[in-house]
Amino acid sequence: MPASRPPSMADVAARAGVSHQTVSRVLNGHAYVRPETRDRVLAAIEDLGYRPNQAARALVTARTATVGILTAATTHFGPASTVLAIExxxxxxxxxxxVAALAGDDSASAREVLDQLxxxxxxxxxxxAPLEDVARLIDDLAPAVPVVVVAARPDIPAETSVRYVCVDQxxxxxxxxxxxxxxxxxxxxxxxxPDGWYDAARRVTGYTEAMAEAGHPARTVAAExxxxxxxxxxxxxxxxxxxxxxxxxAIVAANDYLSLGLLKAFWESGVRVPQDVAVVGFDDIDGSGFLVPALTTVRQPFAELGEAALRALLDHWSAGAAASTGGMVAxxxxxxxVRDSTAPPA
Known part of the structure; x- marks a missing residue:
């Protein structure tokens, strides 16, 4: 094989002593290949350093083996961790x-990014991008490929083909x-x-309902x-x-970044945490356990969330468009x- 070009499927077939079709069957996980033949082909692939041509495969299968991720334009822990988990x-x-990021938190930006993908x-x-405007745009567009939305959306349309997964905010x-x-x-x-985020709204509801059940008055301060x-x-x-x-x-913050700001403001003002006021965050960002005091918070299992999002796509492809149903699937x-930033009131 000339060193001026990468190894081809024909080179693998020649090295393994099999046909081009047999190599293709091994690469595509076909069940009807003898184990010894599969091992010989895989050994040839390893020896030659062969890599499948994805563009050529896409022409044959009409599939690119590529998942598009539309994400909010933020480096905040929650969305960024979710994207990494899906990848x-x-x-x-x-x-x-x-991956394509929204230019803004609105439907026009979402339309542009969807078109690009x-x-x-x-x-x-x-x-x-658990935003109300983005979800409603997807409701109206009905994209030609399967769509999974990571959002705690309570008002999912009954007839949608879009699948939803979320952490229970x-x-x-x-x-x-x-x-x-x-x-x-x-x-x-x-x-x-902020307003317009499903996850933020569900966190408000969880707080207000817990307070009502305990018979305590609720008070929400909008961070915007x-x-x-x-x-x-x-x-x-x-x-x-x-x-x-x-x-x-006591304070329940909608995320850990807000908690960081609260802790600094209280320290500067001489307010002790947790002796004078208890603080709970949300997300369990890296380093939250090393703050002073270590932050009590709510951990989101992002690895499980990423796996659930991809599984929703795989299940849709397996079922086919006609058999696939939408709604909340995970x-x-x-x-x-619980760490050091919470304690009983003085």
Missing amino acids: AAARSEGYFVS MNQGVDGVVVV HRGSSLATRHLIELGHSRIVHVAG GWSADRGYEIGRALAAEIGGADGPT VIPPVLV
């Missing part, structure tokens, strides 16, 4: 991924709130994520974002109330991680 799950099943010939799309927020209630807190504030600087601004305002007769004794329970 790892796809790679383990022999699929590539093509479709033009690349992806076999399916996973949407990691409602349960996660409820776990955090009940933990504080069980410690003896009753004046608990929820620092909520997910960032630590928004948490810091809110923390500066709340610090003035803590220690007062009606001031909060809800993954979160885990409360």
